[in-house]
Amino acid sequence: MQVHWHRRDLRTADNRGLSVATDAGPTVPLFVFDDAVLAHAGAPRVRFMLDALAELRERYRALGSDLVVRRGDPREVVVRVAREFDADRVVWNKDYSGLARERDAAVRRALDGADVARESVHDHLHHEPGSITTNKGDPYSVYTYFWKKWRDREKADPYPDPDEGALAAVDAETTGDLPSIEALGFEAPDATVPTAGTAAARERLDRFCDDAVFRYESDRDYPTRDAVSRLSADLKWGTIGVREVYAATAAAMAEAGEEKAEESVAEFQSQLAWREFYTHVLFFNPEVVTENFKEYENEIEWRDDPEELAAWRAGETGYPIVDAGMRQLREEAYMHNRVRMIVASFLTKDLRCDWRHGYAHFRAKLADHDTQNDNGGWQWAASTGTDAQPYFRIFNPMTQGERYDPDAEYIAEYVPELRGVDPSVVHSWHECSPLQRRNAAPAYPEPIVDHSERREAALSMFERARGED
Ligand SMILES: Cc1cc2nc3c(=O)[nH]c(=O)nc-3n(C[C@H](O)[C@H](O)[C@H](O)COP(=O)(O)OP(=O)(O)OC[C@H]3O[C@@H](n4cnc5c(N)ncnc54)[C@H](O)[C@@H]3O)c2cc1C
Structure with missing residues (x-):
């Protein structure tokens, strides 16, 4: 008997680890809710995961098996499940973040100690x-x-989908229920999360x-x-x-x-x-999750302004394309890539706020948060990463909005206060007089900062950090 331990491979088709396991004999599919991993999760991601697991379970049931679900420390749970099903080997697909590798090393040691063979393969x-x-x-x-x-x-x-005979029949009594999101310690997300599976x-x-x-x-x-x-x-x-x-x-x-x-x-x-x-x-470079990739950027004097950060998070900056992006994130647990770049540039360059605050917010709110991409994206925008945006290329949020959303349709979709406002007014919001703004869209905020001034300040900040001042 084999166990396939699912982690971030919530499918049966084109799953190398599952193929390796089923090629060797009947396989019990397992998923473990690990509180150490959940501590880093956000509600939208957990919602997506639970929905995907529900579909995966249905798939296994259709194949005459079932997904075994447990909660606990994988070092103990994986060994226990291997014993429970009398399995000779546990197989999983490799995961590459620092935390995942530490967890997997610990599970390997536990299985070695219990004399259960294990194999981790590259799939992802x-x-x-x-x-x-x-x-x-x-x-x-x-x-x-x-x-x-x-x-x-x-x-x-x-890789092919496994045949029915390749999976172990699992007694319904032993499978374990899929928990609710609340039981995992999260409130149901406000966002409409994409359909999973x-x-x-x-x-x-x-x-x-x-x-x-x-x-x-x-x-x-x-x-x-x-x-x-x-x-x-x-x-x-x-x-x-x-x-x-x-x-x-x-x-x-x-x-x-x-x-x-x-x-x-x-x-x-x-x-x-x-x-x-x-x-x-x-x-x-597992340390990039919390540290700048470029060491010489460690001197950056990020600003700490809770009000500006709160306005950015809420989509209330008075920069329409930034606010539309932040509200898309809130509503859909997703944001379009171009807009992710714009909001990340705004946070790190206009507000001169440490990218780690932006990363933490995205991690909590995105259904697709993926450490390497999220971190890569943030460090790119902050000019601290590999192959990053040069620090002197600072997006102008108004011209970005005008270029990529010329008719302000995206903005109107997510910022109802600006619906019906002429796109030329939307794209020159920072230049309008207070009276013009009041007349055009009284409920929409004034720009919280002056982009031109903030651009100069950001350039000086980076030059000081680079010792060029
Ligand atoms: C600040 C910031 C944060 C980001 N955070 C994440 C994140 O948490 N998770 C995430 O998957 N992507 C992230 N991205 C990258 C990118 O924005 C998303 O992958 C993309 O918007 C997802 O939409 P899509 O699947 O329709 O993309 P598509 O354009 O259809 O691309 C297909 C796939 O390619 C990959 N991809 C696309 N663009 C990138 C990129 N720039 N870097 C790495 N992979 C990419 C993704 O897996 C994506 O699903 C981030 C980008 C920035 C600037």
Whole structure:
């Protein structure tokens, strides 16, 4: 008997660890609610996870088995379940963050102590950390070179879904109930969390590959053009496998026909590679979760202004595109990538607030929070990360809004106070007089800062930190 320990691979199809386990014999699927992991979670993410687990359980039931659910310290629980089912081996898919690796090392020791074999396999990325390196064998800290190697490497095919006979029959009495979100210590999120599970992920993938993937390059930066896949929470929770996603893009590439459409598909693949690049960075530098990647930036004198931070969190900064993004986050537990870049730049450059505050807020509110991407995104925006935005390139939130949401449609969707206001007024809100603002949208706030002044102050802050002052 084998046990497959699910963690962030909440699917049966294209699951390498599950395939490895089922190839060796009947397999008991297991999920463990670990309070040490839940301590870092936010309600939207937990909601998505619970919904995905409910679907996974249904899938196993349809295959004549069931998902065994336990709560506790995996060092004890995994060993106990292996004994309970008389399993000779426990298999899982590797996870690459520092915390996950510490947990897995501890479980390995516990299983060794209990004389249960174990195997952890690489599933979550196409190319494992350490497999794409510079010619000297070092991990890349510049994405472009990483991407070229990533792109040219062969990609594995998806692993098949297990057959019914490959899974162990599990007595309904022993499976354990899926807890409610409240029982896990969270309040139900206010946000409408995306539908979770493999069926929903496949629907998103199919829909994207039917159309948007061919215009991804030109449209992906425009939040109203419906040009992105919305697969981030699926990739975070593994409700769909990376090989399955890649295979769909390879099929789209074969159908693309025109060079522009092919470039667009490649641009999407390069986003999948960013996810892997940041995972490699995190693997080799686990400290980036709390520390700046660039050491020389440790001298940055971040400001501490609780009121400004609160206005940013609430989407009440008086900068319409920033507020729309922060409210999309609140309502959908998701934010469009271009807007994530804008709100992160606003927090770190205009408000000169430490990126760690932004990261913590995103971690609590995003259904797709994924340590490596969230951290990579924040350190990029703060100019402290690998391959980061140079500190002197500071987004102007007004021109960003005008360029990427020219008709202010995205803004109107999330900021009702600005509905019906002429887009030219919306995009020049910072320049309007108090009277003009009162007349146009009395309920919408005045800008909390002056961007031009804050831009100069941010440049000085970075120059001082770099010893260039
Ligand atoms: C400040 C900040 C925080 C972010 N936090 C997260 C996070 O917690 N989780 C997360 O998955 N992404 C994060 N991103 C990256 C990106 O914004 C999201 O992956 C993307 O918006 C998700 O929407 P999508 O699935 O429709 O993306 P698509 O454009 O359809 O991209 C497909 C997939 O590629 C990957 N991807 C796309 N862009 C990036 C990127 N810049 N870096 C790494 N991977 C990428 C994601 O897995 C994404 O699902 C963050 C970006 C910034 C600037």
